Amino acid sequence: MSAPVEGLVRPHRLRAGDRVAVVAPSGPVVAERLAAGREILESWGLRVEVAPHVLDTHPRLGYLAGSDHDRAADLQRAWLDPSISAVLCARGGYGAQRMIDLLDWPAMRGVPPKVFAGFSDITALHEAFAEELGIVTLHAPMVASSAFIEDGVTADGLRRALFEPERATVLSAPSARPVASGRAIGVTIGGCLALLADGRGAASTRPSAAGTLLMLEDVGEETYQLDRMLTSLSRSGWLAGVAGIALGSWHECTPDLEAVRLVMEDRLGDLGVPVLWELGFGHGPRSLTVPLGLPAELDADAGTVTYAMPPLV
């Protein structure tokens, strides 16, 4: 490539003693899991503040952690609190799209950037943080999720990105192999396929993936549903001009992983850009921490994504 690829603004790294907030913008959180995740964060020397409504459940819609207003207020309060260095999501599920438009983005733009981390349903918030605040965020395991609690490699990946970001600049996985060969450079975006498909056209989402390195994963979908979402992103023009694609986990997608690979090959294999299979981020028992908004090079044959710089300064 000739023109430089510009990334978003990078927040500051964490240090022992920093305060971090845990929020739940999406689904209800299990208290025991939250406690286990909190212990890990505290073992890193962080002071952890659990936002007031993290353990709420919406009065009528049981798939939501608290009311839309309360979930938004928790996130916004943590973001505007100058003593908080990072905002970490407790879990995904569903609900971020219901609270995004309640956030006071101008107010949030008025404070210095800080770390924001999560994935799955949080994909909608990654899009919004990129679009509204223009900052690098972390597609990362969540505090009350089993991968974070139970898999030391997964938790340590987040720890490295937060505390030693210069050691978090290469993504690779033993399973990675090309769907389509080649190398490409772009700024990373993406996350959960369903959220990207459903987010199109909303405020606080970007109009297209043109010029980017697109990270994609999902959980519990049938292959025809994955096809439908990819076809939809393609038909609407959102995928046009994407520089390269790195695929993560397809945990509990049915009927099986090989069927998923055939869909990806069918829908993405002839775009004329490199596509990497099974990079090892997303749902599932082990997951990489993936910086979003940062320039990187995808090498589908080497099975790597290499960032041009650390995700945090």
Added chain:
Amino acid sequence: MSAPVEGLVRPHRLRAGDRVAVVAPSGPVVAERLAAGREILESWGLRVEVAPHVLDTHPRLGYLAGSDHDRAADLQRAWLDPSISAVLCARGGYGAQRMIDLLDWPAMRGVPPKVFAGFSDITALHEAFAEELGIVTLHAPMVASSAFIEDGVTADGLRRALFEPERATVLSAPSARPVASGRAIGVTIGGCLALLADGRGAASTRPSAAGTLLMLEDVGEETYQLDRMLTSLSRSGWLAGVAGIALGSWHECTPDLEAVRLVMEDRLGDLGVPVLWELGFGHGPRSLTVPLGLPAELDADAGTVTYAMPPLV
């Protein structure tokens, strides 16, 4: 309302002896079911032509009936054949979105309108027929579906719409009751929620539901997924200005129908337009035939949709 609501162009009704084509734009068809459905059509005096690729299965993607090219060619050939009076879909599933852009719409615009019928995945084709051809279509039970084969009331609803369209101008169901009271007038659009959500932004789909009576149903989705799709349609502006909403069946949606009703109430109840619950179209063992593209009045309290004219001339 003051301004007249204009519908789309109405095709001609069928008469005994007419030839009809059965096509499979989406998922694979079971031969025995197709044979049973064909018998019903023949019992109405129709001469039935099954398109060449209806019983195909895609070589790699088992959820598709034949290749995209063949599914499109079957539909297009039937549409352009002047001896065919109606094109009826064998079943839904998934796949219409993959073949829509392969259809030669200018050529299809060049022939007189004829009946097109189906639902579920076929929602994407209803949108395209409205947008590209400007004609009334029938959201109707499909030839190789169990509701059509096994439920005489369901089959007879389609028969009435096709042969005695002046007897197919009122939709009602014992289960119908208001989510939001009131009356509204508009041209009917809609179908399967997932298809409408995923179709946004594509060629051959309408940019918004403004001014319409929106018919919505879906199958096998979890409540959070229904919420996500409705939230997505709302956030992108697609729902803005809708005149009224009639909800059909939510067959096999989990955890249960009451939970679905709560989602509909939460997402649609405060739009300020009448919303009718359980009008009895869509998936499930019994289904109404719903004309799309025709002006009608929704009366949420009476539990009815009353068309201003018969769907066919």
